[in-house]
Amino acid sequence: MRTRTVLAAAAVTLALPLLLPERHLPVYVLLLLAATVTAGVSLLMGYAGQVSLGQAAFYAIGAYAAGLSAVHGVPTLIGLLVAPVVAALAAVVVGAPLLRLRGHHLAFATLAVHLILLSLLGQGTWAGGAIGLQGIPPLSLAGTPLRDDVGYAYVAWAVLAVVLLISHNVVDSRAGRGLRAAAGSEIAAAAGGVPVGGYRLVVFALSAAFAGLAGGVYAFYLGYLGPGSFPLLLSIEVVVMAVVGGLGTITGPVVGAAVITLLVQALNELGTRPGMPSYAPAALSYAVYALLLIAVVRYLPRGIVPAVAVLRKGTS
Amino acid sequence: MSDLLGYLLTGLGIGAGFALVGSGMVVIHRVTRVVNLAQGAFAVLAAMLTSALLATGLPHGLAEGAGVLVAAGAGVLTGIVAIGRPGTEPGAALIITLGLGVLAYAVEVTVWGDQPRSYAGLPGAVTLGGARIQAHYLLVIAVTLPVFAALMAFFRGTDPGKALTACAENPYAARVVGIDVRRMGLLAFGLGGALGGLAGVLLTPVQQVTFDSDVTLIVNGFAAAVLGGLTRPGVALAGGLLLGVAQTLIAGYGGGAHQLEIALLVMLAVMVAQAVRAGSVREVAR
């Protein structure tokens, strides 16, 4: 039954890029990339119990890693593979001291990491400074550069599939069980021989790798990167997606990313209609993030996916 | 030498603003255990409102007062949403305040647009020991210090102030003696809102405000507050002033635009040092 659902979802999402009108493809690509980043946040928050308000920093690091290496002549596919590695390494360097922190301290620390990175990117001439990094070549697969949105749609699909598969395996692994125990009571887990600190760092690095991989795809897809592409709000957005979908679930990030992206997209179209004030799109998207986040934390604290699962159990 | 004095006073003025934001977070955190991510929004809200009221011709003083009052109200509303449901975990409340901070963006952009706003503060400049500084910085200091004195007097010398401390020290015992802990939490949120709002109305004449200025304020405020473990308003004051002075000195002596990064690095270093110390204490205790 579950396998059949997964296969059906895979078939539908694989058919979509061919069925969707051209103008909707960017939304499809960005939705899947957001889901990929959110999968990492969900793992981090749901299993390691850590709030990260700086996840988009690793998205940016992956994007810049891929973009810079491609601009300097490294084959693009290698650049895409370098992206998650660099992001994970950055997470290990940053996480080693910062993961000593808990709760709101860690939340502020990750937010600080994001802000410091933005400032470094804005001032570093190697990264194009405030103007950004231009002229990133398209991703080449088997010698063929991808120039259409459809191609990137399938790349994003594959990336998300890999990330969800890894999440699934991590959740079922020894480390996953140890982390869940640690999220409940860290002292008890440590007393039970779970190397809590090590696992936390691994999950932090893994979630950064997810973000970095998505960032790599983003760099090749847009062909341009600037500090402005990674505002603080992006980090908050993925937290909203993770919380709304349901933390610590495999499908939660996808559902959360889909709900938020589609809602924001719909409101964006409403907000850009003639006669609407210029601030309408921004105000509407802020309102959506805010109200969904507040409503879910207050009324569906475990998120949409677990809530729906409970409902279905109740009715069947 | 005269440069130094100028930088010092300017830094104290800026730092006083951080201290107000930070102490607002402390007042809320010690009673409710919630770190309020909407704290910067109170400042922006009050500043925007004051700017709009001044534009309608309301005199100075009244406009600022209205801004602070509305920020206090926003604080209470934040509290109702964040801790109004019995049994809300501080972690969940943190996420709710994050949501409210973003909601404030929607409101501010809708009502006041997304362009920077400012208004005239205390006009003129003062020459002190050879240093010329904007008079408004002195006004910021002259308002902040008595406010902190009043805050201390409130906590140390009045029963409601002691009741707030009691809720922070031992919420169960507070309930036993009949203190409504939730109501005290809302009072703390209102007080935090007013302190944040005051920071906003005081700083805007020297630092223009946009809807997302809250990030800078909250990061600096948290950095100031975290020095005192988020429980001591007095340390938040010292921390905020120190941060303001350090940033102004570095900018003044050629550090360029690295002020925020300095606050961030100080905050990270302090938090990690505190965590390491707490960790070693825990290990010794075992």
Next chain:
Amino acid sequence: MSAVAETRGLVVRYAGATALDGVDLTVGEHELVALIGANGAGKTSLVRALSGLVRPDAGQVLVHGRLAQVPEGREMFAGLSVDDNLRLGGWRNGRAGRATGPVYELMPELTAVRHRAAGTLSGGQQQMVAIGRALMARPDVLVVDELSLGLAPKVVDMLVGHLRRLHAERGLAVLLIEQNARLALELCDRGYVLEAGRIVLHGDADRLARDPRVAAAYLGGHVAAEEPR
């Protein structure tokens, strides 16, 4: 004799587990009543229900007059001074009712430490502050949850002396919850025995002290009357 505090068929559950299962208990005016029971019998749930800190799932809690609680573990406001702890005990009275003088008259031992932080006091001093803080509410009935826990016998004697005097001079009713059943039954007029959320025995304190079941379970196997004093 009319009741100052009573429960009728009181049921309290936490997350499905039943802590109290139909408890009927009465404390009359000027009466000293003991409640004894083992750990986990439901004593603290009863205290919280009487103080209005948990809502009954069934049954009634009736308090005629004022009830104040001396909570288990003293529960000081550790960073506040003794005097501030006492003042806050009168929180419900309004400002005029928060003068702490009468408490120092009753327990002069506290006068010397009135400006010290409550967290720095000895256990016995803290228990006095806890009693004083409860008295500040000007109660008709005082619920004392574990008076003697962790305190030296001499200190307990002094605290018992204070309670006796309060009862004798002010007619204060007391519900004393104690692990030390001997102490409780000596001090009080009547007693209740709580086991697994139900009252299993109640009656005059003397009679309870002589009851072989009480002796076996709570008095270390000896019948109280046979114990030399």
